[in-house]
Amino acid sequence: DTGVSQDPRHKITKRGQNVTFRCDPISEHNRLYWYRQTLGQGPEFLTYFQNEAQLEKSRLLSDRFSAERPKGSFSTLEIQRTEQGDSAMYLCASSSSAGRAYEQYFGPGTRLTVT
């Protein structure tokens, strides 16, 4: 169990550019979540996958955001035409639908700064 990993850890981009983040969940976990966290706030839910199916999307996930989990393993989150308001920490979490299904394990996050 190597934990949830995210890449890159930091990303600085100019407004209007596209960015893509990757998340590798714990290997036996079939559920994967993306959250966004801004300074002084708790994480806000963006989207949820069970295996390769995207089962839930928050209203926060505008049409500039897209997430995929093509083979039910790693996931990518892409933001198109970035805006300064997109600056935040993007957290990925995973869990298993068996056993302690309620426990979500978080990755270290990708900190995005849009200039």
Place this chain on the structure above:
Amino acid sequence: GQNIDQPTEMTATEGAIVQINCTYQTSGFNGLFWYQQHAGEAPTFLSYNVLDGLEEKGRFSSFLSRSKGYSYLLLKELQMKDSASYLCAAFNQAGTALIFGKGTTLSVSS
């Protein structure tokens, strides 16, 4: 709708006991969580309560009252390393994703 409220900041001294309160309003209830988050790091799971009462786990305990929509996290024998943000969270209506409060920043001084 769903709403989770907790104090923004708390301070305490080493060796003391501190109680961090959380009130919640949820559409359906599937459990109440506490996470710890050190600055610049990922949240880590502390506790999950789905039934009323107190659950103790070492120096940390968590309490839930479903009728009052209330929970607290109790930290005993505080250590400097307990300085962190403590996040109260509940499942969303679908019982999948977590809805977090804004977090309580705890500062422990010597």
